[in-house]
Amino acid sequence: MTSSVVELREVKVERDGRTVLDIQHLQLELGKTLTVIGPNGAGKSTLLRVVGLLERPTHGTVFHHGEATGDGKQDLILRRRLAVVMQRPFMRNASTWDNVATGLKFRGIGGSEAKRRVGDWLDRLGIAHLADRNARELSGGEAQRASLARGLVLEPDLLLLDEPFAALDEPTRLALHDDLRNILQKVQTATLFVTHNRIEAQTLSDELAVLMDGNVRQAGSSYDVFYRPNSEEVATFVGMENIFSAHIIEQSGGLAAARVGRAEITLVGSWQQGDYVLLGLRPETVQIEPVKGEHTRLGSTNRLQGRITAIMPFGGQARVIINCGFPLVSIVTQQSLMAMRATPGMSVLATFQTAALHIIDRSRQRVTLTPTSRPDTSKP
Amino acid sequence: MTSSVVELREVKVERDGRTVLDIQHLQLELGKTLTVIGPNGAGKSTLLRVVGLLERPTHGTVFHHGEATGDGKQDLILRRRLAVVMQRPFMRNASTWDNVATGLKFRGIGGSEAKRRVGDWLDRLGIAHLADRNARELSGGEAQRASLARGLVLEPDLLLLDEPFAALDEPTRLALHDDLRNILQKVQTATLFVTHNRIEAQTLSDELAVLMDGNVRQAGSSYDVFYRPNSEEVATFVGMENIFSAHIIEQSGGLAAARVGRAEITLVGSWQQGDYVLLGLRPETVQIEPVKGEHTRLGSTNRLQGRITAIMPFGGQARVIINCGFPLVSIVTQQSLMAMRATPGMSVLATFQTAALHIIDRSRQRVTLTPTSRPDTSKP
């Protein structure tokens, strides 16, 4: 067995009689990073607090390094091996330097050792010039950097990060991703990382868990979760905005023809005629083109005719809603929109690769998260 | 003249003798949304507080609706026409409902009117079920929603939003973008919007200002700022990670050949031989392919040979650093990496369209932000 740093068994947290967290099983190993994503109020911060021994679960047990926790004295020793960076950067009314040194001081680390480590992390997070400033006067992002430095300076066995980059500017965020991934790989730390940022979620770790209403809805590699979601909710949450149920009408070799509303599409795989399958499609994989030419069946590209109902800006691109009997969302560049002179009401063909269709397989639903028993999720 | 809601003239804010904000001129009009981006500590929140009459500038004057502010009594009337949503959701120790109703109460709006409006906004932000809960017990994202609702419920003439979506989950964030844009367009509000999210910055408004070290470094349409940055700093900040200086060696028709380090590239435009130009290139426009075939000069596609020095995950994609004499960053899909069996040390061709090269024109630097006198920045 690998060395498990944290293990949760049948952990439940209740508040005012409501269950806000309900984890069957969760395990975290040395050198691994588990990213937790989920909607607001899903229980992510609660999970973090429970894992960090800051809050006792109503039921169940939290194991650290194989030992059951819950004994005050023992817990302190275990807490000294971890570091929590909370969602909000709560700063002591003291200088930034003192704030970052707080955890070291608790551990009796002072002198040149503390000076070196604190100085180092202030530098890495670009806040060395703020060392002498009262931390209560820092800007939102500066405070979050200080909060992050305060945790990282401890070089813990277990690192618990609750949206640590939410207030950072993008260049810093990017630089920190690279930095942090390198550090975490080098220093054999187990990390639990909560984020709302989809790119971040896929960047910082391979393992991902989706928490919803206090339950782990899906767990696996980030590819697994983002490209093979096991339920409509997860699919929607990870950005598969287009979800529809298809009725297989014909099977031919590795391809099948299916009916979605009044439209017909091609999908990959072997199916029984009459089967119903749930399909997910990311809007960025849907292109639009002017209506022209023939409609080919069972090809590698699906073409659905529809009418544009709305065009909305999305970053440098645009989100286009097309009514093909059912609404289909597409994200396209401004350029291609201009080239087509697309306007609401216009008839267009929405096209997407057959390979871009994801089958949402509810049978893969599972609630425990044990890396060792995880189904094989090798990437394509 | 259009009706200016806010105007700042030669406003300076000093703290402990340091200038944290220095705005020559800034004007905000009814029905328009100005987005402010900039690194942490740039002074964005300070700007917001000054505009919101929460802080008096050390020098200069803030005008609201054409009137100079600074008189306590008059300021209250003006403050009643605006709403500030601060970066951190400071909640009163009261129910969520009461928190959202706070501003209405200050204005003496109660009864069924308040009930309708508060209920409406709680609904829109998906926190109606939290109405009776103490707002101090809300999760990070829930609190931010409440904070946003608290401002929007006031339906102000001037809306000041400081990173209001930072803690929201992505689906909610997306939905709110659309919602908010629609609302702001409908209800003739002037909006000042601070964000770190690049997509958000381009989605919510056309006008954008880049604040750095307290100064407006660039202002204009979001296309202008993101695709025609006027300095290295701005370029880097908006994501043009590749910036290099090119030496024109040959001009032929609308194309020019230039030397970058030891490599040679083609660019669009008319130049004098011997000119130096500063170029910016977004990593997502750089592709990589195996080394093969001929190297064509003065084509629409630039091809630079180099060696991969690092591959880092980036969301579902990967960031690849290629050494072509100078480092070049490319963002490519995992699939294309796999197809090439790319590994660090491997020789590759980095390719990018000539049209993807942006010329950074320092002569366009400007520090005032007056929408009416903005240079024409029609999109391509």
Next chain:
Amino acid sequence: MELIWNGIVQAFKLIFHLDSELMNILWVTIRVSGTATLVSLLLGVPLGALLGTWRFPGRSAALSIIHTGMGAPPVVVGLFVMIMLWRSGPLGGLNFLYTPWAMILAQTIIAFPIITGFSMAAVAQIDPQLRQQLLGLGASRIQALRAVVQEARLPLLTAIMAGFGGAISEVGAVMMVGGNIKGETRVLTTATVLESGKGEFGTAIALSVILLLLVFGVIVGLTVLQQRNRIT
């Protein structure tokens, strides 16, 4: 020890018999200390809130004066008030000396700095950004002040308790300016001193117990109020 036990028993006897002298003393006590606390509250909480949120030159001197007031000995207060209220004194015309008004005045001078000082400390502890957020939602300065005071209601209640405690428990000043006149200005503390001076330790203890019960009752009442208001 036996003395204390007997005193407690006597206290309950006095209470249950609705002893008319005791009832009068109780009534004067509650009226005087209640009024003094109320006046101190109405003046002290706004002033404290203002001092806690508004930075101005000389603020720290003002605070030192308030804090000194918190430590001003009641006997000193009593002495000064008495001299002021003497017939020959500057406020002699009011004819307040040896009336409950004089006692209210003295107790207000004692309770006011306590309530002001602690209101100040309570309000200063609230994040100034909350106040900014409230102003940004359209609060007038007064509305913001009121809201900030509401945020600090827990320590403020403690301040009120301390102010009331300081007023009702005080004896030196009310003795001097009230005169401890039976049926008019005799309160629980002065009665306790009197009985103890007479060597009537049993009665003194009985009065002490009644005084403690009164304070306890008021405090439990305020605490319940505070608990109920915790989540509005």
Next chain:
Amino acid sequence: MELIWNGIVQAFKLIFHLDSELMNILWVTIRVSGTATLVSLLLGVPLGALLGTWRFPGRSAALSIIHTGMGAPPVVVGLFVMIMLWRSGPLGGLNFLYTPWAMILAQTIIAFPIITGFSMAAVAQIDPQLRQQLLGLGASRIQALRAVVQEARLPLLTAIMAGFGGAISEVGAVMMVGGNIKGETRVLTTATVLESGKGEFGTAIALSVILLLLVFGVIVGLTVLQQRNRIT
């Protein structure tokens, strides 16, 4: 009014002549009230911090008792302490009555609930999430408590001032248990009462002024300390 003015003049005369009796009274005052404040501090701040952060059944009852203690009249405290310390009382063996020890005991009983109650209120006002964050950085429970107390240093200082003020300004209890013995247990307040009883209003006012100056000095000292510590 003239009386007050003469008193002030006399106060400065006494101070500048280093009047030996005054010096003795000052020394006893400072020793007794200083010790009582210190003891109350050492006991009250940790207890208050604990009550402010730790929720347990019966906490609200404990708070009510502390709050009642804040309002417990010094005369009552004096009476009970006296009875305890009597030769025939349970603590008679200590032979503390009519010594500074008895006064320290009484003043501690008076200052302790004040300091505890306000420490509680001050610490309870600190966001509980800050404490969680500190624990999450490896603080032991005691380290976290200490850090939280440090956060509340502003209102805590006010609490200390109030505790010291309560102790030094008290007269009923120290009179009873100290006996106001010249050269031994006479402090500024009891001396003031004595002089005022003798009709020596000038001296009484002089002593009052000196007492106020002493309190003011201590408070200005503490305030300076607080200002200096604002940004550590």
Next chain:
Amino acid sequence: GSARETDVILATTTSTNDSGLLDVLIPDFESISEFNIKPIAVGTGKALAMAERGEADVLLVHAPTAEKVLVESGVIKRRSLVMHNFFQVVGPENDPAHVAIAVSATNALKAISETDTLFISRGDDSGTHKMELALWQAAGITPKGSRYQESGQGMGATLRIASEKSAYTLTDYGTYLALKENLDLTPLLGEDRSLLNIYSVLELDGDRFNNVNSAGGKDFAEYLLSPRAQRLIETFGVDKYGEPLFILDAGTSESELVR
């Protein structure tokens, strides 16, 4: 501050202490004795209650009737007269009840009760209060109503109240002399046999209590009666008020005085 064999607790009345006499006598005593006197100034009632419980070693008080009760009960081993002076009826200068021309104290009280003038009683069970009550009784009057107020305080405060309210009151001479400068009160009646104010020293019976320092008490009592102390008492007040405050009584019996 631990137990000292030499400590002697002297329970005395506020008026004795306020007069300043003890500030003269105690240092003198301590200069010739190994004992250390701790004077505790309390109300007469409390002083007697302290004696009853053995909380004092020696008493200097002025409430003959109550003192005799203690002597009879055996708490007090010896009671000796030290000195005396006279109580005074004082009141506003215009003297609406014409107390100044009253033939006796009882007549004066009768006169006061018949006019519309306030009388302030100490009401604190002190020696002065007991005397006042005895006088009312002798006059056959039960004082009550709004014109009879009880201050429940010491002599000084009571005089102050009487002065402020233009009322009559009964006071010991020493306190009146000390305070009269700041009072609008005139001495109207004194030197009446019935207004005798007798101070006695009371020694506790050491055999009845565990911790009473009866040797120290005895030593101090004997000192008060000694010529050395009597000389100090005899001249006390002369320099300040131009007349002595107390008249010597050492060796005199009470019956001699009253007659």
